[in-house]
Structures are given as C-alpha cells and as structure tokens.
Amino acid sequence: MKALCWHGKGDVRVDTVPDPKIESPRDAVIKVTSTAICGSDLHLFDGYMPTMEAGDVLGHEFMGEVVELGSAVTNLQKGDRVVVPFTMACGACFFCQKQLFSCCDNSNPNAKVAEEAMGHSPSGLFGYSHMLGGFAGGQAEYVRVPFADVGPYKVPDGLADEKVLFLTDILPTGYMAAEQADIEPGETVAVWGCGPVGQFAIQSAWLFGAGRVIAIDRVPERLEMAKRLGKAETIDFMNVKDSVYDRLQEMTKGRGPDRCIDAVGAEAHGWGSTPAVVDRVKAAVGVGTDRPAALRQAIMCCRKGGTVSVPGVYSFVDQMPMGAFINKSLVMKTGQTHVHRYLKPLMEKIQKGEIDPAAIITHRLPLADAPKGYKTFRDKQDGCVKVVLKP
Template identity: 50%
Template sequence: MKALTWRGINSLEVETIDDPAILNGHDVIVKVELTVTCGSDLHLLGGYIPTMRAGDVLGHEFVGEVVEVGSSVSKHQIGDRVVVCSFIACGNCWFCKHELYSLCDNGNNNDAIPETLWGYAPGGCFGYSHAMGGWTGSHAEYIRVPYADVGAFKVPDGVSSQRALFASDSAPTGWMGADLGGVQPGDVVAVWGAGAVGQMAARAAVLLGAERVVVIDRYQYRLDQVQTHIEADTLDYTRTSVLAELKEMTGGRGPDVCIEAVGMEAHSTGPDYLYDQVKQQLRLQTDRPTAVREAIMACRKGGSVFVLGVFGGLVDKFPLGAVMNNGLTLRSAQQHGQRYVPMLLERMAADELKTEHLATHIMPLDEGPKGYDIFKNKKDNCVRTVFRP
C-alpha cells in the first residue's frame, strides 16, 4: 500500500510499504478515507521529537471503513464507518478504568524510551515516534487499529466524514482542555492558538457556558474562522498587549481559565522569542514555552491554566513563582479521547459542533509532501491539510 513516510528532518516521501494485518483478536483493519495533518506532526517533521526513524509513517487523525475484523471484536463489523481516537488504550488497565486513556499502561510497547525522558510511559499514539509506541500512522491506505472496541467509534449516518474526522483528535483534545481546565458557566476563558485544537477548545468553552471566550493568534485568516465558526472574540498578539487587553476585558481580574494550544514551537514578538529559539536550536532547552508563560501570567489569582500544546522535554524561564504565589491550578495531558468522542459525535450530529471549515486543503495522499509544505508554512491560508488515500 501507499504511505507517507518520514525520511529525515523536513523530508517526507510517499512510498510503498506492506499492508497491515490482524495481529491480535482485538484488532480491526481500517481502509482510510480521510487523514489530516496536525500541528504536533510538525514537531516530528522539524526534528524536535528525537525518536523518529526513517520510514516511519506519519498521521494520527483519521476516519475510514472497517474492512477486516479480529475474532475478539464485538462492537464493529465489516463496512462500519469509524473515527478512531489517536491515542491507543486497552480499556482495562488502572488508568483506562479512571478514564485517563492517554496514560494507558498497555498502549505503548516502548516503555524504556519515555521512562528515560519523562519518568513514566504514557500510552501509545498512531504515527507519533517511537517514544509513543512506534505505531504505524494513518497517512496510508490502510491501518491496523488495536483495541478497536475501545478506540474506534461508529460515525452516525448524518455526520459527514469530513466533520467526523476531527473527532479523532482535534475536537476531543480541545474539549479536554476546557473540561479539565474547569470551565464553568459565566467564566471568561482565554485560548492561545487559533489552529484546529485552539478553535475546538474555544468552542468547547462556549458550549460549556463561558460568558466570554477570547482566542489569541497572529494569523488573520484563523482569527476570522474563530469569529465566524466558533463565535468567540479574538486578539492579534502582534498588534496589542495581550496581558493588558485581557485585564481590561475582565475588570483587572484576569481570565478564569487560560488554555495553551500552541506547543513547543511557540512564536512571539518580544525578545523572549529570540532567547527561546537560540536555546532550542543549541539544545539547551527542547521547547519554546512562550505561550505557556503568557497564559500563566495572564490567569487570574486562583484560576486554572491547561496546557494542550505538545511539549517534549525541558523549558527555561518557567514562571513557577507566579503559579505558586497566585494559587494557580496547572494541568496538562495528551488527549483522553475515548472519554469524549461519543459525546462529540452526538454534538456533531446536532450541529452544535462543526469542523468542516478546518479542512481548508484536501488532496490525494500522493501529494503528501506538498500538503505538509502548505500546512507548515501557512501558505494559501491553510489551517489543516487533509489527505484522501
């Protein structure tokens, strides 16, 4: 089958690899209909996640048709249209029983790598380096889905595949940020990043009853999407002081919940950006935490900061004093998607959650390297590139 593979830093190639096969009774094989790029994939492309190997297949957000079913699968049959959670979870370990699915003890077969990096091993993720299990990704014609009764969900007939696609990762990730960030009716919520995950976090905050939601970014086309499709306010951080604006909006108190949806390659207009970029390139730190710092400094006393952006290791100049002295609650996680996907599909069916606008560029998998170039470099107002294998 054809697949889009990582060949080295900023190098991708469409090549022929072996078709997947059922290896366990709980597996299904899915024929991929749509698979989408993600901002976290750019960390892999740029070499910021060091556990990639030439030939690894990228991609972790996808929707498709079940074409083969393992003997122990009970919830799926051939012909089902399914969306699959990007994180792989067994459903039976202690963490899965507590709905901490991305921390599954059985979803990652490469424990030694993440235990060395982070102390413990999170669960596995499709197409996201050998630190996350070395699983084959979804930028391919077919994919093996382990623990299919836990991680694959039948798409309702009234929901298009293009809408359901974002229930694989972007929508549950964003919803988790608002949910575990503690958004309550009447809150003011600030979201850093107007990409797909940031937009989904903002929409979740709106649906959870926030009185005001503000999304911060520098790309006007993404801010336009927020205003049109998410029904939230926007700030362009290149044109104003975000901290001053947020204080003014809240009568000097600050947002109740701040959600960071940018990650390890954050940009800013201040001198801290150059500082962070130099230290990252010299490997004196692994990540640029500009947006995290600002979210912490913006949050009201006693408020909540949730970090959705992907980070791989160590950061510098972290404002721990602000966290402690202002009584902040700081949380983060890879997405516990199995907790949210059924509810999100219901909201999609009810037209409460619309995601089609995120798929700004749709193209064949053969154009995968071009699609990533458009996505990475924000060409042609690209929010997400979607591939049709």
C-alpha cells in the first residue's frame, strides 16, 4: 500500500509499505477514506519529537471502512464506517475506568521509554514516535487499529467524512480545552492560536457559556476565520500598539481575561520579548526544543484566580513565569485529549448542526501530494488552515 513516511527533519515521502495485518484478536484493519495533517504532525516534520525512525508511517487523524476484524471485536462489522481516536485505550485499566483514556496503562508497548522522559507513560498514539508505541499512522491507504473493541466509533448514515473526520482529534481537543478552562457564564476567554485546535476551542468556549472570546494570532486568514466562524474579537500580535498584554488589559478594564487557552504549543513564533528570541536561537542551534512564548503570555495575561488551559503540545520548557503563576493563584489544566469520552456528545452536536467541523477545511489533496501539504500547512501558505488527504 501507499503511506506517508518520515525520513528525517523536513523529509516526508509517500512510500510503498507492507499492508497491515491483524496481529491481535482485538485488532481491526481500516481502509482509510479520509485523513488529515495535524499541527502536532508538524512537530515531527520539524524534528522536535525524539524516537522517530526513518520509514515510520505518519498520521493520527483518520477514518474509514472496516475491512478486517480480529476474533474478539464483536462491536463492529466489516463495512462499518468509523472514526478512530488518535489516543489508544484498553477500556479496562484504572485510568480508562475513570475516562482518562489518554492515560491508558496498557496501550503503549514502549512504556519504559516514555517513563524515562515523563515519569509515567501516557497511552499509545497512532503515528507519533516509538516512545508512544511505534504504531503506524493513518496517512495511508490502510491502517491497523489496536483495541478496536474500544476505540472506533460508528458514523451514522448520511454524514459525510468531512463532517466527522475531526472527531478523531482536533474537535475533541478544542472542546476539552474549553471544558478544562472552567468557563463560568459571561466570562472573557482569550485563545492563543487560531489554527484548527484554536478554532474549535473558540467555538467551544461559547458552548460553555463564554460572554466574550478574544482570539490571538498573526495570520490574517486565521484571524478572519476566528471572526467569521467563532464570532471572536481578534488581536494580531504583530500589529498591536504596545503588546498583547497591554491590549488585553485595555479590553478587560485592567483585570485580564478570566480564562486563557494556549492552543499554540511548542512552536510559538513569539515576537519582541527576550525569552522569545532566546527560544528561537536555542531551537536553531539544537540546544532547545520548545518555544513557549504563548504559554508565558497566557500566564502573564490571565486574571488573578483564573485558569490557563493548555491543549498545545510541549516537551521541555524553560524561563516560565512560575512566580506569576503562583502569586496570581492560577490553575493550569492540560492533557492529551480523552477522545473516547467526547465522541458521542460531539457527534450529537454535529448532527444537530451546533457545530460544523468541515468549515475549517481549506485544502483537499490526494495522499500523493501529502509532502506538499505538509510544507503548505507548516509555512502557512495559500491561506492554509487545515489539510485533508484522500488516499
């Protein structure tokens, strides 16, 4: 089959690789009908994620048709259309029983490697390094899905792929970010980053009762989308009179936003501040990884007693304003998304028309053009917000 494979920093190629096979009674094989490029994939593309190996198949946002089933999978049938959570969950461990599915104890066969980096291992992930399981991803014609008796969720008749594809990751991620922000009715929510996750965090903030949503970015088409789809006020951080902090202080009469969401993560561009410049230099010379300018800014801007929600991906960060975090009595909530928890309620919202995930798609490409899609998305060319690939 054809699959998009990682071959090093900035080097992804569509290769011919062996077709996946059933390896466990709990497996399924899915014929991929739609897959997408995620902002997290760019961390792999840009070389920020360790334990990648040449030839690894990428992709964790995918859906398709069931073509093979292991003997223990009784909840699915061949021919079912399913969306597949990017996080793997056994369904039975301590964490799965608490619906903390991305913390599953049993789905990462390389847990020892993750424990060395993090203390404890999160769940296995599709197409996201050997530290997180070494599983082949879904930017391919077919993919093996472990724990298929727990993960894949059937798509109701009449819903096109593009309406439901993002249930695999970015829609629940944005929704969980808003949920974890602990928004109270009428509060002001500031969202850093108007990429795909940011767009869904903005839209979800209204569902949790926000009275005002402020979106922060530098890319005109993303800011325009935040206005149009998310009904947000916007700040272009490249074109503020003083700083984002000063602008937010002005907009909130000196109090600061009640809840702040960092939907940027490790590759924030940052601008002007000394820490942001240091971040870029360290990353350029290979002595640092993360550029946490957005997270620093969210902590500094959030009102006292507020919440900072972080769906953005990080590895190791420094120069964090922990004094501000402590003295302002802030709460931070984070986590890989517990996708399984949100599939049913968000599917219902899509069916009711409360949210239209397909509206953020700007580019549709065949799988053969995936390398071009990565570069277009990474470099924010051609008005690119979200790329969907068709194997």
